[in-house]
Amino acid sequence: MEVFADFLAGIDNPLHRERTEEVLLWVHTKYPNLKTEFKWKQPMFTDHGTYIIGFSVAKKHLAVAPENAGINQLADEIVKAGFDHTKELVRIPWDRPVDFSLLGKMIEFNILDKADCSTFWR
Template identity: 30%
Template sequence: RLKDLNTDKYQEQIAFLRENHGFSQAHANALVMYHRGSRSSNKFGTPENYFKSIDPQTAQTIKKIFAAVTAKHKNLELVMAWNQPMLRLDTGYIVGVSVSKNHLTLNPFSADVLKLVAPRLKNYEVKKHTFRVPLDWKVDAALIRAMAKARIAEMTRQ
């Protein structure tokens, strides 16, 4: 927890979230700023408002990603966290998506989940806790479902 970190230095807080919890720079920044009192981290309010704010084709791709997961896991909730749409189970996140100029970044919130599906990610740019797909990605529903299933299993073991 940030309040237990015993530092008010922005860079140290960001590094803590990125290195220990796999946060992207944007997510870490949003959390640190919220921790410091900023309320702009709730910029969109709802996933619907978020989808209206981005390119329609990109929004459609993201909706297909989430639909692939919720078709099998109906108890997941689509929420906004750190100004990004995410699927949540109780208080834990299953998968989140962030939009960049030339790609989408998918985050299963677990390096172990990424390792599990690593052979299926060889055509993508994989980072420590995330991987990138094109904005107009033809959604690999089986891959997304496998990641979600593994993440849910991981969360229920904890």
């Protein structure tokens, strides 16, 4: 998690920083085989050199980016959980709890779906 220290320190709002750190630590603890990386100014987790999930911080939300395939696979559950999404990211408003079960499904889908992937992106 040290790779994320400067990123976390740069989040001005202490509540946003705490929430982001909580999510990153949860992913790191729940999926210890994933590698922590910081690329394109965002914390991300990879598996055998392929992207699994990334995060970014915005004024109104924490953005979760499982790639388009992950969003397509779980679009109904994302909407059912009450989160807004685009083709590439899911927005978790700062004033809403993180749905760790849904987050886990995004990660597990990508780990399985990209098991034989030899590129960083799909």
